[in-house]
Amino acid sequence: MESGERTLTELFEDVVARFPDRVAVTAEDRELTYQELDHRAAAVARRLREAGAGTGSLVALLVPRTSRLAVGLLGILKSGAAYVPIDPGYPQERITWTVKDSGVTHLVTTAELADPLRDLGVNVVVLDESAADSEPSAEAAPGDLAYVIYTSGSTGVPKGVEVEHRNVVRLFDVTHDWYGFDEHDVWSLFHSAAFDFSVWEFWGALLFGGRLVVVPQESARSPEAFHELLRRQRVTVLNQTPSAFVRLAAVDEAAEQPLTTLRVVVFGGERLEPAALRGWFDRHGGEQPRLVNMYGITEATVHASYRPVTADDIAASGVSPIGVPLPDLGFHVLDEQGRPVADGSPGELYLSGAGLARGYLGRPELDKERFVEVPGPDGMPLRCYRTGDRVVALPDGGHGYLGRTDDQLKIRGYRVEPGEIEAVLVQHAEVSAAVAVAHDYGAGDLRIVAHVASATPAAVLAPRLGERAAAVLPPHMRPSAYVVLPELPLTLNGKVDKARLPEPTAEAALAPVAVGQDTAGELTGTERRIALIWQSVLELPEVGRDTDFFDLGGTSLSLLRMFGQVNEEFGTDLDITVLIDGATVEALARQVDTVLPGTAPTA
Structure with a gap:
């Protein structure tokens, strides 16, 4: 895709012309072809323009994870406006604050969510089933805003990051040679529209004629349900934070039908520890799918670096490798005085290049603090974003992530990086x-x-x-x-x-004895026999009489296994409900002694 200076909506309309009948969006409520999606978005755009929104406007988007999320987002952009995504799961106070702070005058939502939003003093546009004939988007320039996403602020006040069409378009231009996205790819929209990882997921599918699978909220919260959705929908491009992927990988390891259609997994959003991927590598290797770490930040338009994860990374220890900057971005590692550090020395990362956001919405003082000028290679001032992240240049030409400058701990006078x-x-x-x-x-x-x-x-x-x-x-x-x-x-x-x-x-706390060691005298004969069973089931060296089974690491499955062994040991038929008042060795032994009065409670 060679886009030049064009907008997201112009590029999307090119895809509609090429693939009108291909499925663009799959969701719980329905599937939409590219033509159907375009027509429904055009209807939203028309209603917004009739209501006074258009080029230069900001429109709030508050829509659950259904096909209507795609319709609403595209409709706002086709009107010429930029969208301000708000997660429906946010508290009402946060929703109200975002609407007021952003200054939006229009809000796109669904009928079931609309009523409490009408008191916010904005024009509420409710998504319906109407469609309009395909029509060109309202005139917008590549330098116009595409969205404003709010991120947490160090002062406790969220801040809106202003991102332009051209910031997003060039992201896919410069990464295309690495990934080769096309109309055969199936992407999952796992992340909230209020999280910038969703920008990569949404446009990665729809700028190339791929299919976007909208992940329901319930499935996003359940690794088991998400795994089944990925398998059923034959997803090829998966985007995950490392924390979420570790949970998914554990499900895949135990699944009868592991994931086989993935061709690439992109990590972002937080620090990647390659060692956590050891089990996945053992089962799948590193080529099918390819695992890629993309360090990124909202102010630099989602992703800023590229690093394929290798088997060597899994075996190594130390920093988290984030790789090389995207071709149109620059990495500048500076010390506390803003000077370049020596090769191999850690420093704070400053980013420059075409991905940098316009700034923060209505926060000029914060713009001055975070979007700064540093001397460029030619000595001329270079606009950079000060990330607050500590990195180090690695011998392989890439970079390693060390942590946040503002998360640093001080323990007994020592500085500690978590x-x-x-x-x-x-x-x-x-x-x-x-x-x-x-x-x-x-x-x-x-x-x-x-x-x-x-x-x-x-x-x-x-x-x-x-x-x-x-x-x-x-x-x-x-x-x-x-x-x-x-x-x-x-x-x-x-x-x-x-x-x-x-x-x-x-x-x-670390202690010289095992958790749960008995401290109240000798165990009775029954307690000792039960404790030995618990030690076997829970793989513990010692178990005390008054420590709860679940506090020792027990699960519902191991509880059933433990009861089976206890009943076999004593010839009883006890049910787990006998421990309703407490799952301890002492309580279970008391129940055993009650049904087997001949069992001697001797030491």
């Missing part, structure tokens, strides 16, 4: 994901707590991770506690949700 700790922990074969945070134990006692995703019980895993950390990290960087979870909590956009990480308990 990313370095996480990279060590995820190297462990039993850990699929990790995040390190600072936890205040009171009176200024700040310690590092590691939350890890693993199926291994905490009592077993924590000492192993402690040994690993002690072998690799200096004392001030070693976690004081490990919280083991089946999976790390994620935001709607698939990033680790640090606000939902549980606080460490006493059992999470």
